[in-house]
Every structure is written in structure tokens, then in C-alpha cells.
Amino acid sequence: MKRYWQILRQPQISSLLVIGMIARLPHSALSMLLLLHLVTNLDQSWVSAGLVTALMTLGIAIGAPWRGARVDAWGLRRALIPSIFVETLVWCTVPHVALEWVYPLAFIGGLFSLPVFSVVRTALGIMTTGDQRRTAFALDATGTELVFIVGPASAGIVATQISSTIGLSVIGITASLAGLALMILNPPTRSDDPKAVAMRANVHEERLGAEASFIAAAPVGVAEVEGELITAGWKSARARIKSRGRAFKGRFNWISASVLAVFIAAGGAGALLTGTEVGIVAELEAQSRSGDLGIVFLFWCGSSLIGGLLYGAMNRSISPLMLLLAMAILTVPMYFATDTWSLALLSLAPGFLCAPTLSAASEWLTDLVAEKRRGEAMGWYGSAMTTGTALGSPLTGIFVDTLGPAQAFIGIGALAVFIVIIALIAQQIRRRVRRARRRRLEAIG
Known part of the structure; x- marks a missing residue:
């Protein structure tokens, strides 16, 4: 357990792991609670309830890279503000509206879902290197396992013993509180952040940095050695790709x-x-x-x-x-x-x-x-x-x-x-x- 104690003794990392677990908990219970609310409170079929959760999942799938990109571009605190407001508004509203409004609200809630996964994994990647990084990611994964043992079971208890309406409202509020906790902690998402506490360089990352420098000096259209986007040959690409195409390529290179x-x-x-x-x-x-x-x-x-x-x-x-x-x-x-x-x-x-x-x-x-x-x-x-x-x-x-x-x-x-x-x-x-x-x-x- 020596490696785990080395990670957990660093307050910034241990705090991030704990807040990450807490932030994931409301989202782990959300799908189950939403299903039970639609079936029991709104007397909907499982097909209709499944469609709502599918729309929410689609929103999460679309929103995750978008929210992650905003963290890269704006910084953590600015990027989390929309999620904090929207999640509270959506999940406190869903229990009180008719089914036709639940569909778009579920999609919007998924679209603006708090990017816990992106934030935690990006910050851990900055604060650790090498074997430490493997240990930190393993701790986060095992914490997530605990969350997904507790979350759905808690949703079932709340929906059957208390109220799914109260449960959904609590999820909206706790998700926003988790976002505020992440903003207060403000874990690093760039290595030049003073909180980036990685102890030693990663040889693989240094090699990637050197290759990126080589690519930056290469002519437009020359394929990257390791981190290139899968494109056509560089000669034909240089002739065919217009300015927007080059911009798109650069966006995903x-x-x-x-x-x-x-x-x-x-x-x-x-x-x-x-x-x-x-x-x-x-x-x-x-x-x-x-x-x-x-x-x-x-x-x-x-x-x-x-x-x-x-x-x-x-x-x-x-x-x-x-x-x-x-x-x-x-x-x-x-x-x-x-x-x-x-x-x-x-x-x-x-x-x-x-x-x-x-x-x-x-x-x-x-x-x-x-x-x-x-x-x-x-x-x-x-x-x-x-x-x-x-x-x-x-x-x-x-x-x-x-x-x-x-x-x-x-x-x-x-x-x-x-x-x-x-x-x-x-x-x-x-x-x-x-x-x-x-x-x-x-x-x-």
C-alpha cells in the first residue's frame, strides 16, 4: 500500500479524489431515479422512460467533450459556472412538469452535466506522472466503483420510501454543490499551475513534446509522427484542403x-x-x-x-x-x-x-x-x-x-x-x- 499512501498524503490529490467521488454520486443515482419517477409518478411505460434516459445520455455524450474543451480554453472555474446553474434548474424543474417537457429538459441536463470525469482525470494527469499516475487513476476508478454500488441502490430507496420528486431536486442541488466544491478546490488543469505537484518528468510526454515541436516546424500537410489525425497523403491534402479544412484538421490533430x-x-x-x-x-x-x-x-x-x-x-x-x-x-x-x-x-x-x-x-x-x-x-x-x-x-x-x-x-x-x-x-x-x-x-x- 506504499504507493497509495504516497498519493493520499498529498492533500490536493486526496481532496480531489474525495470530491470526485461525492460529485459522481448524484449522477450515478440520476438514471435510476428518473426512470422510477416516470414509471411510478407519471404512469409512463418503460419505453417512454427509457427514451428520456436515452436523451439524457445523448446530451452527456455530446456535452462531455464540449465541456472538457471549455475547461481547456476558459479554465476550470469559468467552465463550471454554466453546469452549476443549469443542473439545479433542470433537475429541480423536471419533477413538476408534464412528460413533453421532460424530454428536452433531460437532454439539456445531460448536455450541461458537470464534467466531473474530465476535470478529475485531467487534474490527476497534471499532478502525477509515471507509476504515480497509474496509482492515482486506479484510486479514482475504485472510488467510482463504490459510487456505482451506492448510487443506484440509494435511488431505489429514495424513490420507494421517500419521494422521487424530492430525490430529483436533491440531485440537482447536490450536483451544483459538488461543482462549487470543485471551483473552490480549483485543481490544476495545466502543468504551469503552481498546484501541479508532479514529482518527476514523464519520458513519454517529453518525447511527444519534442515531436510536436518538429511538427510545428514542418510544412503544412506533413503527417505527424505520432499524434497525427488520420488524413489522406500530405501532397494531395496540401492541394485539396481549404482554409476551413486545415482549421478543422488543426482542431483535431x-x-x-x-x-x-x-x-x-x-x-x-x-x-x-x-x-x-x-x-x-x-x-x-x-x-x-x-x-x-x-x-x-x-x-x-x-x-x-x-x-x-x-x-x-x-x-x-x-x-x-x-x-x-x-x-x-x-x-x-x-x-x-x-x-x-x-x-x-x-x-x-x-x-x-x-x-x-x-x-x-x-x-x-x-x-x-x-x-x-x-x-x-x-x-x-x-x-x-x-x-x-x-x-x-x-x-x-x-x-x-x-x-x-x-x-x-x-x-x-x-x-x-x-x-x-x-x-x-x-x-x-x-x-x-x-x-x-x-x-x-x-x-x-
Whole structure:
């Protein structure tokens, strides 16, 4: 535990991790509480309720990179002000309006959702380097696991025992209070901030900085060595791309094949996790054991928490694609579950790799993207995961309806394996193209 104590002894980092957990808690309960409010209070079907949460998810997916980019451009405090006001207004209003108003309000609430993920991961990337960064991301991932154990369960208790109207209002207020706490803490999002407490340089980041300097001095249209946007050959691009095209390219020149692979891993992990969740619920319902859901989730999420802590103590990083591939393969044996306890035990193996996969993806993305673009990159990372989460649930539902609950684990696991294979093939193709362009540049030089 030495590495964890080294991280937690730094007040700025430990405060950020605690506030990040608290800030995520209302959002982790929001979807469940919103569903229950629509079904129980407004007498809506599950289809209508699902559409509302889908609109909110779409808003989050669109807003995450936008809000992250505003953090990069405006600074943390200015970027959080819109979220603080809008979240309170939206979620305190939703319980008191008719269904036709809930749809646009849910989308707006998602669009202006507090960018907790982007802020916390960007700040941790600034305040730590190397092995410290891996440990810090693992702590954040395990804290998130705790939040998603507590959040949905709390939403169910509030909706059934108190009031979903009160619960939604509390979520709006607490989300804004969490935004104010982040503004007061004001964690660094740039390395020149005095609060950036990284203890030693990151060799990989220094190399990326040197390559960025080389690209800045290169002629317009010359492909980047590592952090280039996937475009056509530099000669044809130089002739065809107009001023707006060049501006657009410059806007996204931090996207590389490796960055796209991280986004694919995030989307695949989101789909696999929600698919596994739906499969667990469907399997227990088929066995008439829905009341045992907490037992399975305790094993599944608890295993992820332990896996995240162990990954954070490692001396080396692991490709998030490889971790996702292993998690997908280990999900398939859940097909053989026959009762609650066998399902819980079979969930241990894939659950163990959940937090490490997300931690590794954040670590790789931080190393691959220049500091001035990390907030936006983390926003796109969150959007990729949100998109995967939104797709995983209905896809698994199709497997459940057509094949059965047990077969759904095979279906979602095979889908995640397919996603990883596509990403690995794309990476290999891109590396070959990159090597060819590098040789071309050397010949020109």
C-alpha cells in the first residue's frame, strides 16, 4: 500500500479524489431515479422512460467533450459556472412538469452535466506522472466503483420510501454543490499551475513534446509522427484542403490511431459492463431470484474494486485493449450460472478486470494527448464510454429476448471481443502507414 499512501498524503490529490467521488454520486443515482419517477409518478411505460434516459445520455455524450474543451480554453472555474446553474434548474424543474417537457429538459441536463470525469482525470494527469499516475487513476476508478454500488441502490430507496420528486431536486442541488466544491478546490488543469505537484518528468510526454515541436516546424500537410489525425497523403491534402479544412484538421490533430484505440476500448468497456448488468438482472429474473441482485452486484463490483487497487500498485501499464479482451472472454463463462451463488462467483473474474481496464485507458490517453487538449480528450473518452453504455443495454436486451438470459453473456462477450479485434487490426494498419510516411519524410529531408 506504499504507493497509495504516497498519493493520499498529498492533500490536493486526496481532496480531489474525495470530491470526485461525492460529485459522481448524484449522477450515478440520476438514471435510476428518473426512470422510477416516470414509471411510478407519471404512469409512463418503460419505453417512454427509457427514451428520456436515452436523451439524457445523448446530451452527456455530446456535452462531455464540449465541456472538457471549455475547461481547456476558459479554465476550470469559468467552465463550471454554466453546469452549476443549469443542473439545479433542470433537475429541480423536471419533477413538476408534464412528460413533453421532460424530454428536452433531460437532454439539456445531460448536455450541461458537470464534467466531473474530465476535470478529475485531467487534474490527476497534471499532478502525477509515471507509476504515480497509474496509482492515482486506479484510486479514482475504485472510488467510482463504490459510487456505482451506492448510487443506484440509494435511488431505489429514495424513490420507494421517500419521494422521487424530492430525490430529483436533491440531485440537482447536490450536483451544483459538488461543482462549487470543485471551483473552490480549483485543481490544476495545466502543468504551469503552481498546484501541479508532479514529482518527476514523464519520458513519454517529453518525447511527444519534442515531436510536436518538429511538427510545428514542418510544412503544412506533413503527417505527424505520432499524434497525427488520420488524413489522406500530405501532397494531395496540401492541394485539396481549404482554409476551413486545415482549421478543422488543426482542431483535431491530437487524435491518433492510438487515441482512437483508447476511445474504442472505452466504448467497448461501457457496452460490456451495461450488457453484463442487464444479463445479470435478466438471469435472476428468469430464476425468480430478483431479490438476490445485491448479492451478485456485491461480488461483481467488489471484485472490480480489488482489481483496481492491485492494478494501481503494479510497476507497469497494460494495454486497455488487452484488458478489455480478457474481460470480454471471462464474461462468456457466466453462461453456465445455474443459481445466484454460481452467478456471483462467475462474475468475479470479469469484474476483477473492470477498474483496471478503465484505469489503463485513462492512463494511456493522458500520455498520448498534449496537455492543452487533455480536457477535451477526456470529454471524448467519457462520450465514448457513454455511447457504449447506451448501446450495450438494448443490444443485450435483444440477445435476452431472442436467445435467452444465459446466452446474452455469450453475445455481449463476443461483441466486445469483435470490437477489440477491429481496433487491433486498425492499429496495425495505421502503424504500417505511419512507418511508410516516416520513410517518405526521411527521403524528402
